[in-house]
Amino acid sequence: MKFPRVYTLKEIAELTGAKAVGPESYPISGCNEIHVVEPGDIVFVDHPKYYDKALQSKASVVLINKKVKCPEGKALLVSKDPFSCFNKLTTFFSAFQPAIKSIADTAKIGVNTIIQPNVFIGNNVAIGDNCVIHPNVIIYDNCQIGNNVTIHAGTSIGADAFYYKNRPTGYDKLLSSGSVVIEDNVDIGSLCTIDKGVSANTTIKKGTKIDNQVQVGHDTIIGENCLIASLVGVAGCCIIEDNVILWGQVGTNSGVTIGKGAVILGQSGVAKSLKGGKTYFGTPAGEARKKLKDIAEINQFLRDQKKT
Numbered sequence: 001m002k003f004p005r006v007y008t009l010k011e012i013a014e015l016t017g018a019k020a021v022g023p024e025s026y027p028i029s030g031c032n033e034i035h036v037v038e039p040g041d042i043v044f045v046d047h048p049k050y051y052d053k054a055l056q057s058k059a060s061v062v063l064i065n066k067k068v069k070c071p072e073g074k075a076l077l078v079s080k081d082p083f084s085c086f087n088k089l090t091t092f093f094s095a096f097q098p099a100i101k102s103i104a105d106t107a108k109i110g111v112n113t114i115i116q117p118n119v120f121i122g123n124n125v126a127i128g129d130n131c132v133i134h135p136n137v138i139i140y141d142n143c144q145i146g147n148n149v150t151i152h153a154g155t156s157i158g159a160d161a162f163y164y165k166n167r168p169t170g171y172d173k174l175l176s177s178g179s180v181v182i183e184d185n186v187d188i189g190s191l192c193t194i195d196k197g198v199s200a201n202t203t204i205k206k207g208t209k210i211d212n213q214v215q216v217g218h219d220t221i222i223g224e225n226c227l228i229a230s231l232v233g234v235a236g237c238c239i240i241e242d243n244v245i246l247w248g249q250v251g252t253n254s255g256v257t258i259g260k261g262a263v264i265l266g267q268s269g270v271a272k273s274l275k276g277g278k279t280y281f282g283t284p285a286g287e288a289r290k291k292l293k294d295i296a297e298i299n300q301f302l303r304d305q306k307k308t
Contacts, residue, residue, distance in 0.1 A: 001177040001199040002030040003093055009061065009075050012042070015092060016085035018063060022075025028061055031089050033219065035237055035255075036200040042089070044082040083165050087175045090199070094177035097123050097141065110147065122158070128184070140196065146184035146206065155192040157182070161218030161236060163198055174198060178219065183207075189214065189230070205242075217254065229266070241276060 006027045013020035029040035034050065037043045037059040044063040045054035054062050055071050063077040063085055070076050079085045103109075103121045110129035115121070120138045127133070128147035137151050140158030151157070158180045164171040178197025182188070182204045189212035196202055197219040204210070207225040214228055217236035222228070224242045232246045235254035240246070245263045252258075252270040259276025269283030281288035 001032065001090070001094060003028070006040075009077075012061070012089075013077060016063070016077065016079065016088050018077035018079035018082075018085050020075065020077060021070050022061075026061070026075045030199075031086065032059070032199045033197075033237075034059075036197075036219065042077070044086045046082045083172065083174065090175040090177040094175075099123075104141075116153075134190075140180075142179040143182070143196070144179065144201075145182045146186070148185045149182055149187070151188045152190040152192075152212070154190050155188055155194075157188075157194050158196045159193060161195050161198045163218065163236070176218065178202070180204075183224075186210070192216075195236070211248075223260070244276075 006029050008024060009020045009022055009026035009028060010024040012028055028042060031042040032038065034043050034054055034057055037057050039058055039060055041059045042061040042063055043054050043057055043059035045051055046065045061075045061077060063079065063082045065080055065082050067078060099122060104123045106123050107121045107125040109115065109127045110131065112129055113127055113131040115133050116135045118136045119133050122139060122141035124142045125139050127145045130147055131145060131149045133151050134153040136154045138156045143158045160176040163174040176196050176198050178200045180194055180196050181201045183206040185207045186204050187209045189210055191212055192210060192214045194202060194216040195218045200219055202216060202219055203221045205222060205224045208222055210228045211230040213230050215233045217234055219236055220234055220238045222240040223244065226240055226243065227245045229246060229248040231249045233251045234240065235252050237255045238252055239257040241258060241260040243261045244258050247264060247266040249267045250264045256270055257273040258270065259274060261277045262274055263279040264270060264285060265279065265281040265288055268281050268285040271284035274280055274285060279288040280286060282291040
């Protein structure tokens with residue numbers, strides 16, 4: 001999420017209630033999650049496992065719950081609860097705007113695009129030319145949709161990220177300020193759900209085709225010309241490279257990368273990143289030939305045992 005102007009470290013400290021470590025005039029232009037931060041951004045970290053990664057990231061400011069030596073060229077914001085501070089930033093810079101109409105006045109809809117009945121299009125949505133948006137589709141605020149896109153009935157684009165912190169009082173939600181970007185020539189089936197990024201964009205790149213009842217988690221990037229069959233669940237922060245095929249009921253862990261041209265056979269579970277150009281099967285997913293050979297050998301062993 002980029003701020004509407006450059007803010008100073010002092011201003012952000014006052015807004016969040018965190019203690020500033022660094023020059024008061026230190027410039028800050030946005031905030032982002034650790035996997036997408038850029039110079040000028042704030043990144044938050046509240047777990048020792050990720051301290052080093054955050055401090056060594058491209059972020060200019062680290063919002064952290066521990067007193068540490070400030071890295072050269074960076075500034076710190078120290079708070080007992082960085083999670084809540086991050087939510088304060090989201091609330092201030094990206095406050096929820098209730099809908100007044102089913103198609104917002106600020107929405108932009110391109111030439112020859114067809115909007116079927118009962119579609120909801122939120123604030124600042126942009127839809128390109130020659131698209132077809134079928135009945136009961138929901139497109140949340142700030143989503144960007146390219147040209148020649150088809151979205152079938154009942155699909156939801158841009159719902160909040162599934163991102164919570166477990167506290168003694170219950171689960172505390174991390175507020176989402178990102179969006180969804182769908183590029184040209186994408187088809188999306190019925191009853192799909194594509195969640196927006198926490199502070200960046202969930203992206204479906206050009207030419208990708210998605211079947212019915214597919215879930216795409218927050219901040220995931222799906223490459224060009226991918227084919228995703230029904231009942232696939234892609235967790236948050238994944239990277240699906242170009243020309244990947246995910247067959248029915250494939251599921252992934254968060255944060256995995258599936259390399260270019262990989263094929264994941266049906267009902268497989270992707271627990272870790274996979275190289276491109278290969279076919280995978282099973283849970284956890286492995287190279288299909290070896291997995292199928294292992295299954296055949298186990299079956300043969302069991303048959304042999306019954307004979308003895």
